Amino acid sequence: xxxxxxxxxxxxxxxxxxxxxxxxxxxxxxxxxxxxxxxxxxxxxxxxxxxxxxxxxxxxxxxxxxxxxxxxxxxxxxxxxxxxxxxxxxxxxxxxxxxxxxxxxxxxxxxxxxxxxxxxxxxxxxxxxxxxxxxxxxxxxxxxxxxxxxxxxxxxxxxxxxxxxxxxxxxxxxxxxxxxxxxxxxxxxxxxxxxxxxxxxxxxxxxxxxxxxxxxxxxxxxxxxxxxxxxxxxxxxxxxxxxxxxxxxxxxxxxxxxxxxxxxxxxxxx
Amino acid sequence: xxxxxxxxxxxxxxxxxxxxxxxxxxxxxxxxxxxxxxxxxxxxxxxxxxxxxxxxxxxxxxxxxxxxxxxxxxxxxxxxxxxxxxxxxxxxxxxxxxxxxxxxxxxxxxxxxxxxxxxxxxxxxxxxxxxxxxx
Numbered sequence: 001x002x003x004x005x006x007x008x009x010x011x012x013x014x015x016x017x018x019x020x021x022x023x024x025x026x027x028x029x030x031x032x033x034x035x036x037x038x039x040x041x042x043x044x045x046x047x048x049x050x051x052x053x054x055x056x057x058x059x060x061x062x063x064x065x066x067x068x069x070x071x072x073x074x075x076x077x078x079x080x081x082x083x084x085x086x087x088x089x090x091x092x093x094x095x096x097x098x099x100x101x102x103x104x105x106x107x108x109x110x111x112x113x114x115x116x117x118x119x120x121x122x123x124x125x126x127x128x129x130x131x132x133x134x135x136x137x138x139x140x141x142x143x144x145x146x147x148x149x150x151x152x153x154x155x156x157x158x159x160x161x162x163x164x165x166x167x168x169x170x171x172x173x174x175x176x177x178x179x180x181x182x183x184x185x186x187x188x189x190x191x192x193x194x195x196x197x198x199x200x201x202x203x204x205x206x207x208x209x210x211x212x213x214x215x216x217x218x219x220x221x222x223x224x225x226x227x228x229x230x231x232x233x234x235x236x237x238x239x240x241x242x243x244x245x246x247x248x249x250x251x252x253x254x255x256x257x258x259x260x261x262x263x264x265x266x267x268x269x270x
Numbered sequence: 271x272x273x274x275x276x277x278x279x280x281x282x283x284x285x286x287x288x289x290x291x292x293x294x295x296x297x298x299x300x301x302x303x304x305x306x307x308x309x310x311x312x313x314x315x316x317x318x319x320x321x322x323x324x325x326x327x328x329x330x331x332x333x334x335x336x337x338x339x340x341x342x343x344x345x346x347x348x349x350x351x352x353x354x355x356x357x358x359x360x361x362x363x364x365x366x367x368x369x370x371x372x373x374x375x376x377x378x379x380x381x382x383x384x385x386x387x388x389x390x391x392x393x394x395x396x397x398x399x400x401x402x403x404x405x
Contacts, residue, residue: 052352057392062344062352064398107299115321143320143345250346253319256300 025213027177032133035177035211040246041239043125043218089192089222089232102196111190115144115252117166119190120183120205123147125218125239128246136172136179139246146249151181164201166190181207192222192232200226214241301371301382306399308369309339318356320345325359325383327368341370343383343396354394364389369399 028036053061091099102109112118126138126149134154140147151172159169168183186203199222208219216239223231297303311329325341349355366388370381385402386394 047348047351050348050351054353059393059395060352060354061395062348062354062397064395113321141347143347145320247350250318250320252321253317254321255324256322256342 027211027213030131030133034133034174035179036131037129037136037179037209037211037216038131040128040242040244041125041216042242042244043127043237043239085219085233085235087193087235088195089197090229091227092229095227099196099198102198104196106194106196109196110194112144112194113254115254117144117147117190118142119166119186119192120168121207121220121222121234122191122193123167125209125216125237136181141246141249144252149183168203168205175208177210179209181209183207198227199224202226209239215239216241297371297382300374302374303371304400305372306369306384306401307372307381308367310365310367311339312363312365313359313361314338316356316359318346320347323349323359325368325386327366337379339368339379339381341368341381341383358394359386361388362390371400 030036050063051065053065055061107113112122117123123140123142127141128139130137130139134152136151136153138149138151140149147167149167149170151170153172153174155171157171162169162185164185164187166187166189169185170181170183172179172181174180183205184203186199186201186205188199188201188203190199191197192199192203203222203224206221206223208217210217210219218237218239220234220237221231222228222234309327309329311327313325314328315326317324317326322342323344323346325343327339327341328336329339330336343349343359349359366386368381368383369385370383372378373380373382382397384395384397384399386396388394
């Protein structure tokens, strides 16, 4: 067990609880006055439900543990998500049958189950941000592998390849203290989320990142008029700054499907 | 209460910087989740990969031969969130006790890792063992 890691995490997150209870911390800024988004950010990663426990002898319980003790009275509760966004996109009527069919065959059709790139917005908020005045780099540690996105903050950037891609072509600009990232030129090989939520190559995704103290609110909207009845506003995600450096993402090596005896699956709602 | 709070903080504090899929195909589609079996052996290899880490354990048979079992377990990000590393699972060369779901595909040396007892006495519960007491 890496005791130092635990200590750092505990300091980071328990400290964050104190911060949440107190007045918002000052948002650091770059030399050009823009909010400083640099750093490693814990975004929950879809495993917020996981509450590992460590015994005094170093034993570890990862899942199926006894319920964790409730926080002491007076401790800050988790921030309530903003009442916007939905869990699933709404499709035009002529495509609902296709979504239902893909959902039924998810184990065979969901690209993520075969270690394929998750695409956007399914990949979620970045795990690390590297920022300067000209561009912002998003780094991801995903179950499908490592991914990066380059977000130019200036016009006229030439790319080595303008083919449609899994994570598309991004460009960014500031609206006040909010970084707005608009992305298009996607291929149609990814899903917006699980349960057959396919999209076309007409997908456009808009992300809005607003830093307040040691948190960044990540909002995302997916618009695909070819197949969606309306733009899909995802539920907000909150990114919490952490001092734990991002680790090299593990490679994704699918080894299970050959041993499956039926088509059952469970949710994969990122 | 302070100690409980500390435990709670540690429990929530180990959230790693990871974007992960939380789920995959159904475990019950591959393993019999109503049963478990136990073997004792030496961890010979750990594959630190997604979507599931893989732990290989050499188990000595009654006739002296060695059979290698392959155990699937949690994604790397979940391991990291619990503060576990590849080295932690690899052990120190001494025998460990593994409890696992058996495979439904008829492969007797394939399982899903539920519990690992290390030679130094520490235990790692990855998932609850069927019929076991609540830890």
